[in-house]
Amino acid sequence: EAGVVQSPRYKIIEKKQPVAFWCNPISGHNTLYWYRQNLGQGPELLIRYENEEAVDDSQLPKDRFSAERLKGVDSTLKIQPAELGDSAVYLCASSLGGRQSSDTQYFGPGTRLTVL
Amino acid sequence: AQTVTQSQPEMSVQEAETVTLSCTYDTSESDYYLFWYKQPPSRQMILVIRQEAYKQQNATENRFSVNFQKAAKSFSLKISDSQLGDAAMYFCACRTSGSRLTFGEGTQLTVNP
Numbered sequence: 001e002a003g004v005v006q007s008p009r010y011k012i013i014e015k016k017q018p019v020a021f022w023c024n025p026i027s028g029h030n031t032l033y034w035y036r037q038n039l040g041q042g043p044e045l046l047i048r049y050e051n052e053e054a055v056d057d058s059q060l061p062k063d064r065f066s067a068e069r070l071k072g073v074d075s076t077l078k079i080q081p082a083e084l085g086d087s088a089v090y091l092c093a094s095s096l097g098g099r100q101s102s103d104t105q106y107f108g109p110g111t112r113l114t115v116l
Numbered sequence: 117a118q119t120v121t122q123s124q125p126e127m128s129v130q131e132a133e134t135v136t137l138s139c140t141y142d143t144s145e146s147d148y149y150l151f152w153y154k155q156p157p158s159r160q161m162i163l164v165i166r167q168e169a170y171k172q173q174n175a176t177e178n179r180f181s182v183n184f185q186k187a188a189k190s191f192s193l194k195i196s197d198s199q200l201g202d203a204a205m206y207f208c209a210c211r212t213s214g215s216r217l218t219f220g221e222g223t224q225l226t227v228n229p
Contacts, residue, residue, distance in 0.1 A: 042220055042222055043161070043206050044219075048216075089159055091142065091159075093161070102166075104151070104166060105217055105223055106163065107153075107161035109158060110159040113162065
């Protein structure tokens with residue numbers, strides 16, 4: 001069974017440029033997460049989708065970040081315009097879904113973004 | 117909201133020996149799960165082991181086991197017969213029902229040949 005797929009693996013852009021990341025979750029997983037991981041820290045949630053609905057986006061900087069999950073499968077996270085402080089690893093994760101604490105998340109390989 | 121603390125930024129172990137990584141957490145909920153994830157240089161977060169708060173028996177997965185002390189809110193990970201491939205950043209995490217998965221700061225494990 002394929003795991004969570006993300007692309008690209010690496011991205012280097014100039015500040016003020018736009019950038020987009022793509023994620024394909026594990027088949028059958030209804031919940032999809034985007035995390036940002038700064039160097040030497042644990043991941044922090046940006047947004048969580050239940051199917052195509054964003055149910056937790058309180059940590060998403062909405063002035064420059066946007067996300068979508070059309071048809072409740074693949075998802076795209078966009079930054080426009082990028083700032084130097086956006087350099088980080090962006091992780092996508094998926095889970096079967098539900099509010100129970102046992103709902104386990106499985107992660108993709110991440111995209112390392114460098115903003116120059 | 118829950119908090120997770122890993123007080124050991126770095127640990128090292130000799131190949132084939134045993135190492136224990138510490139984690140403490142805090143939550144007011146009674147229903148929660150605890151997780152250990154491994155993140156090698158490839159960056160992919162890999163689930164190592166998980167523990168349900170209601171279960172008193174410590175979880176075990178091959179060479180990985182936990183010491184779950186509920187009253188002390190402690191959840192340490194023991195790696196036996198350490199291998200070079202175990203070298204990675206290890207994150208402890210906690211999730212209560214309906215809430216986010218909260219991660220600790222991580223412990224960088226080095227395995228010396």
